[in-house]
Amino acid sequence: MxxxxxxxxxxxxxxxxxxxxxxxxxxxxxxxxxxxxxxxxxxxxxxxxxxxxxxxxxxxxxxxxxxxxxxxxxxxxxxxxxxxxxxxxxxxxxxxxxxxxxxxxxxxxxxxxxxxxxxxxxxxxxxxxxxxxxxxxxxxxxxxxxxxxxxxxxxxxxxxxxxxxxxxxxxxxxxxxxxxxxxxxxxxxxxxxxxxxxxxxxxxxxxxxxxxxxxxxxxxxxxxxxxxxxxxxxxxxxxxxxxxxYYPKEIQGRNRVAKAYTEQLHGTVTTPQVKSDRTSVWAQYTVRVQNRDQLQATLQHAGIPTAVHYPLPLHMQECFQYLGLRQGDFPVSEQAAQQVMSLPMNPFLTDEEIKYVIDILKTSV
CATH class of the missing domain: 3.40.640.10 (Type I PLP-dependent aspartate aminotransferase-like (Major domain))
Structure with missing residues (x-):
């Protein structure tokens, strides 16, 4: 492993x-x-x-x-x-x-x-x-x-x-x-x-x-x-x-990792898209999945950490109750919060590590 x-x-x-x-x-x-x-x-x-x-x-x-x-x-x-x-x-x-x-x-x-x-x-x-x-x-x-x-x-x-x-x-x-x-x-x-x-x-x-x-x-x-x-x-x-x-080179490295993820995970999960008139520094590589809890557990068992950015939209946070908002007010955000999962992302991931993450995710979805 x-x-x-x-x-x-x-x-x-x-x-x-x-x-x-x-x-x-x-x-x-x-x-x-x-x-x-x-x-x-x-x-x-x-x-x-x-x-x-x-x-x-x-x-x-x-x-x-x-x-x-x-x-x-x-x-x-x-x-x-x-x-x-x-x-x-x-x-x-x-x-x-x-x-x-x-x-x-x-x-x-x-x-x-x-x-x-x-x-x-x-x-x-x-x-x-x-x-x-x-x-x-x-x-x-x-x-x-x-x-x-x-x-x-x-x-x-x-x-x-x-x-x-x-x-x-x-x-x-x-x-x-x-x-x-x-x-x-x-x-x-x-x-x-x-x-x-x-x-x-x-x-x-x-x-x-x-x-x-x-x-x-x-x-x-x-x-x-x-x-x-x-x-x-x-x-x-x-x-x-x-x-x-060293940061410009690191940005290139992050884009290398993102490109590999996107190309090889297409059709497996919903991969992120960057619009053609802008660039991303890939603070996170965040996919949409349907069975997130199960996937996270499987990946964790395989030595692959994941994160959820973010599990509860701000309008549903206790500290913002005073705004009088409720579940259903921002359905796109609420759906994203239930589905997003961030994969390992840093400029130093090796080709072998990237392939390992992709292979485990493909066999787990």
């Missing part, structure tokens, strides 16, 4: 160990653990990588979303349109701002928000649309931005799963007012703890985010805004600096 690693973080560390260890040691030698020079170096390199004017690192992807809304001055009672089929942070942060998450169902093929259903959800309280680039693929940004422009709304992309993807041959981070991402260890580009970043081409938003991540300071102990302690640790910046140069 072969044992397959879902994310292969230890293998990745061993590959880049010399670079990572040297960068960490440099921070330890300087003992500049908060807002050290590596933070600015990373932000400069992230700007170059994405082509976005401003990259502001922060403590995690959740705080990145908070900082984006704080920069836009989202107020209690404002409404933000988003998807119910995503990680809790997307809507949780809207609620933390005392704004209201307004859910719109998803496209059954891409799992991203269905733009054809957005306009019906817009009211005079709507201030922004927050699409999620689920599993690594950007949402339909042309359609979303057209709706936003028509109704004078802002667009925040929750790009926690798609950093490095492109839309219409341009980095996805350029297709909105503010783009946020996460550097959680299991993300395609991850650090060794929590980390995140905010990207924008808007100078005003950039300056506000920079202040708000350090408690609203414009200079030490002088506070222009109410902010948060939202800085990225220098050690995490140093780790990302070591890993970023």
């Amino acid at each position: 072969m044992k397959v690693d879902f994310a292969n973080l230890q293998y990745q560390y061993q590959l880049y160990k010399a670079d990572i260890d040297a960068n960490i040691q440099a921070v330890l030698n300087k003992s500049n653990y908060i807002m050290g020079e590596e933070v600015q170096q990373l932000e400069t390199q992230l700007q170059a990588f994405t082509g976005v004017k401003h990259a502001i690192t922060c403590s995690n992807g959740t705080d990145a979303l908070l900082l984006a809304m704080m920069a836009m001055d989202i107020q209690p009672g404002d409404e933000i349109i988003t998807t119910p089929f995503t990680f809790i942070a997307t809507a949780e942060t809207i609620a933390l701002m005392h704004a209201t998450p307004v859910f719109v169902d998803i496209d059954p093929v891409t799992f991203n928000i269905d733009p054809s259903k957005i306009e019906a959800a817009i009211t005079d309280k709507t201030k922004a649309i927050m699409p999620v680039s689920l599993y690594g693929q950007p949402a339909d940004m042309d359609e979303i931005n057209a709706i936003a422009k028509q109704h004078n709304l802002k667009v925040i992309i929750d790009g926690a799963q798609c950093f490095g993807s492109s839309y219409k041959n341009i980095c996805a981070a350029n297709h909105c007012d503010i783009y946020t991402t996460s550097f959680f260890p299991a993300k395609p580009l991850g650090c060794y703890g929590d980390g995140g970043a905010v990207f924008t081409n808007n100078d005003e938003y950039s300056e506000k985010v920079k202040m708000m991540r350090v408690h609203g300071q414009n200079k030490r102990y002088y506070h222009k805004y109410i902010g948060i302690g939202g800085r990225l640790d220098t050690i995490q910046a140093a780790i990302l600096l070591a890993k970023l140069p």
Whole structure:
């Protein structure tokens, strides 16, 4: 029996160990653990990588979303349109701002928000649309931005799963007012703890985010805004600096794995589809299956880990009961939640491991 690693973080560390260890040691030698020079170096390199004017690192992807809304001055009672089929942070942060998450169902093929259903959800309280680039693929940004422009709304992309993807041959981070991402260890580009970043081409938003991540300071102990302690640790910046140069090659590796899965699993399970005008970084490779529990048990017994992203849509979560939503309100999301299953996905899977996963899955469906 072969044992397959879902994310292969230890293998990745061993590959880049010399670079990572040297960068960490440099921070330890300087003992500049908060807002050290590596933070600015990373932000400069992230700007170059994405082509976005401003990259502001922060403590995690959740705080990145908070900082984006704080920069836009989202107020209690404002409404933000988003998807119910995503990680809790997307809507949780809207609620933390005392704004209201307004859910719109998803496209059954891409799992991203269905733009054809957005306009019906817009009211005079709507201030922004927050699409999620689920599993690594950007949402339909042309359609979303057209709706936003028509109704004078802002667009925040929750790009926690798609950093490095492109839309219409341009980095996805350029297709909105503010783009946020996460550097959680299991993300395609991850650090060794929590980390995140905010990207924008808007100078005003950039300056506000920079202040708000350090408690609203414009200079030490002088506070222009109410902010948060939202800085990225220098050690995490140093780790990302070591890993970023290898990231384009890793994206290629992820696409190699996805291509093999898609070609060889076609007709066995419902494989994910990436639209022709965009790319995916394959944060997850997520298929649709009918007998998920049984399949997961069979694969686990064969040494193949799987995951479910996500088993319960947000409108059915206990914490959002106050919204008055119920089962049946977003049927596409609800069906997806019952059927999705993520297979091992990382750029280091060998051809033998890929074949093993495919063979076991084919014989188990």
